Amino acid sequence: MHLPVLTCAEAAAEETRFIQGRTNVSWQLMQRAAQGIAQEALTFLNRRPQKILVLAGKGKNGADALLAAKNCCQNSTSIEVIFSDGIPRNGLPYKAWKLCQKTVTVVPQNRLTSLKKEKFCLIFDGLLGQGFQAPLSDKMARLVEFSHSLKGLRIAVDLPSGIGDDSTGPAFRADLTISIGCLKRPLLSPLAQRFVGRLRVIDIGLPFPESNESCTTATLLSVLNQPRPARTDKRLQGKLLIIGGSENLSGAVMMNTAAALQAGTALVTTCLPQSIKAKAVVVYPEAMWRGFATSKDGSIAVKNLPLIKKLLPQNEVLLIGSGMSKSAVPFIQKAVKSFRGDLVLDADALRPEVIRKVSHAKNLVLLPHAGEFKRLSRQSLSIATGKKYAKKWNAIVVLKGPLTAITDGTRVVYIPWGGPILARGGSGDILAGMVGSLLARRKSLGLLAFNAVELAVTWHAFAADDLRKKWGEEAVRTTQLLSGLPSVLKKV
Numbered sequence: 001m002h003l004p005v006l007t008c009a010e011a012a013a014e015e016t017r018f019i020q021g022r023t024n025v026s027w028q029l030m031q032r033a034a035q036g037i038a039q040e041a042l043t044f045l046n047r048r049p050q051k052i053l054v055l056a057g058k059g060k061n062g063a064d065a066l067l068a069a070k071n072c073c074q075n076s077t078s079i080e081v082i083f084s085d086g087i088p089r090n091g092l093p094y095k096a097w098k099l100c101q102k103t104v105t106v107v108p109q110n111r112l113t114s115l116k117k118e119k120f121c122l123i124f125d126g127l128l129g130q131g132f133q134a135p136l137s138d139k140m141a142r143l144v145e146f147s148h149s150l151k152g153l154r155i156a157v158d159l160p161s162g163i164g165d166d167s168t169g170p171a172f173r174a175d176l177t178i179s180i181g182c183l184k185r186p187l188l189s190p191l192a193q194r195f196v197g198r199l200r201v202i203d204i205g206l207p208f209p210e211s212n213e214s215c216t217t218a219t220l221l222s223v224l225n226q227p228r229p230a231r232t233d234k235r236l237q238g239k240l241l242i243i244g245g246s247e248n249l250s251g252a253v254m255m256n257t258a259a260a261l262q263a264g265t266a267l268v269t270t271c272l273p274q275s276i277k278a279k280a281v282v283v284y285p286e287a288m289w290r291g292f293a294t295s296k297d298g299s300i301a302v303k304n305l306p307l308i309k310k311l312l313p314q315n316e317v318l319l320i321g322s323g324m325s326k327s328a329v330p331f332i333q334k335a336v337k338s339f340r341g342d343l344v345l346d347a348d349a350l351r352p353e354v355i356r357k358v359s360h361a362k363n364l365v366l367l368p369h370a371g372e373f374k375r376l377s378r379q380s381l382s383i384a385t386g387k388k389y390a391k392k393w394n395a396i397v398v399l400k401g402p403l404t405a406i407t408d409g410t411r412v413v414y415i416p417w418g419g420p421i422l423a424r425g426g427s428g429d430i431l432a433g434m435v436g437s438l439l440a441r442r443k444s445l446g447l448l449a450f451n452a453v454e455l456a457v458t459w460h461a462f463a464a465d466d467l468r469k470k471w472g473e474e475a476v477r478t479t480q481l482l483s484g485l486p487s488v489l490k491k492v
Contacts, residue, residue: 001220002413003182003201004211008130008165011182018206027092029204030060033180034067036202040178041072041122041155043469044198048074049121054104055147055172057127057161058085063096064180065126065157070100072122079104082112084127084143112146120152125172127161130184134167144172159184160195171195181206183215183414188383188403199403199416215414216458221492223445223455224264237266238440241315242433243308243335244322244347245272247298252323252347252429254280255479257287259433260319262482263456265440269315271308273300299328308335317342319436321349322429333357342439342449346432350376355393363449364395365439367432373399383412396453398435400428404461406454413454418461421468426478431460462488 006014019025042048052069056062062083069079081104088094107115125147127140136144144162147154154175162171168191175197179187183201186192201215228237240260245253250272257270261284272280274291281289290311292304312318318339320332325348332349336358343361345354350372358364366376373381377389381399390397391409399405404415434456438445442452463484467476470484 001217002211002214003203003217004208005183005185005188005213005215005412005414006208006211007185008132008159011184012130014208015181015206023092026060027095029181029206030064030067030092030096032204033064033202034071036180036204037064037068037124037155037157037178038071040176040200040202041068041124041153043465044155044176045121045153046469046472047121048072049077051118051120051152052077052079052122052124053115053118053120053150053152054079054081054124055127055143055161056081056083057129058083058088058093059129059131060092061129061157062126063088063093064129065124066100066104067096068155068157069122069124070103073103080107080115081105082107082143084140116149116151118151120150123147123150123152123154124157125155125161125174126157127172128164129158130164132159132161132164132167134164136162136170141170144170147172154197156196159187160192163187163192163195168192169195173197176200178202179416180204182208183416188414198419201416212410213412215416216454218462218492220455220458221462221489223447224459224489225492228444232444234266236444237264238317238437238444239267239315240265240269240317240319240436240440241311242268242270242322242436243272243300243318243320244270244324245276246300246323246325246328247273247275247294249323249325250276250279251426254283255426255429256319256322256346256433256436257284258479258482259430260437260440261286262485263434263437263441263459265437268437269311271300271311273298295327297325297327299325300331302331302334305331305334309338312339312341315341315440317344317436317440319344319346319432321346322432324348329353336361342442344432344436344439346428347372352376358393363439364393365435365449365453366390366393366395366397367400367428367435368397369400369428383407387412396450398431398453398457400431404457406450406457408450411450415457415461417458418464419468421464421473421476422461424478427460427464427481430478430481431457434460459485459488 156174160172277291466484
């Protein structure tokens with residue numbers, strides 16, 4: 001369910017230990033890698049390619065790229081390859097070449113310039129792999145520089161050429177990097193981000209030891225494909241209380257509720273301003289809606305606390321903060337002070353003065369983006385600052401961003417899925433509802449709190465990938481993520 005974060009040297013050592021000189025095992029791993037790379041590349045392209053260009057070095061990375069291109073082919077696809085050091089003559093690269101040579105055209109050095117005028121569907125970078133040591137040779141530097149002028153979706157195989165344990169560039173500029181076997185640590189360097197593009201990790205079956213720093217895989221979702229117990233009832237499938245919204249910001253709490261329902265929690269109670277209750281009941285009748293009077297600014301008034309406090313012990317999880325506005329902070333402080341279940345803070349609840357009031361929660365989960373994290377901690381968001389903050393407050397912190405990560409102060413888990421399609425208003429509200437939902441169901445699913453949060457974030461990210469594949473990244477709405485939640489599970 002997890003793949004570790006390793007340096008290139010560590011990954012190479014683990015691979016060597018597993019292969020033990022067995023050429024047939026190495027070839028099997030190469031074929032799995034090529035299949036995985038092709039699948040991710042085709043998903044990113046979202047159509048069958050007509051023209052593919054491969055930049056191939058003399059090592060296994062070039063062979064991976066060549067085999068991946070072959071796996072992307074249909075009858076009308078043309079593949080051209082540029083060999084940095086000539087056609088391979090031995091080993092697995094030669095075996096890969098023999099398998100592909102009838103469907104591939106080798107581009108001679110004197111024709112390279114003409115490629116600038118062509119438009120390729122996919123450009124695979126297999127010039128250098130995890131064995132690269134800086135600096136780039138003059139010859140390779142020129143080839144990498146030349147690659148910047150080529151047109152097409154740019155796929156880095158394992159790492160962008162020029163990135164390694166001792167180098168963060170200059171390098172091939174990828175739109176998508178597909179890390180093989182594990183998540184390579186150099187890909188996480190802030191200085192490498194301009195070359196990495198989007199990041200995906202493929203499992204090729206290498207065994208790795210447990211690690212406190214890892215990334216999730218699709219296998220994590222398999223727990224949601226298990227049949228529910230025959231003798232269960234709604235009281236055993238999660239009880240979630242959501243408090244949110246204001247008269248001017250009604251959408252966030254409705255998205256919280258929709259996501260919580262779609263993610264499987266049986267009993268969802270949502271507290272929101274009385275003025276928007278009628279609309280909410282019509283849209284999502286499965287939830288139990290409680291409307292409350294508001295203060296002059298449109299947020300739930302503090303005078304409602306006695307009624308709301310009666311609801312707290314009836315629920316296992318409290319999600320609070322979405323769409324409530326800054327003026328609701330005194331209300332939020334009082335509401336969270338005595339809650340004894342799992343507490344999820346989002347949006348307007350992510351404030352230092354609220355955190356200081358949390359004392360009895362079983363598990364505290366925070367869902368900040370970069371701006372909210374700075375408001376909480378007065379520090380810029382990073383893995384190091386996130387771990388430190390999580391440890392200080394004994395919290396599970398979801399560090400939302402282009403590469404979302406989860407930490408409890410000891411462990412860090414990256415979510416290398418989703419992507420820019422989630423850069424829309426409301427995606428965080430849907431995530432918050434899913435986190436609350438799976439926390440409420442964690443006992444029935446046999447999960448610890450950290451794993452429930454990790455499962456929710458991974459499911460959310462895979463739903464984003466599913467949405468992109470079906471409709472692209474432009475003409476979509478955030479709430480369409482919800483329709484992807486069941487279809488993602490069918491593929492696991």
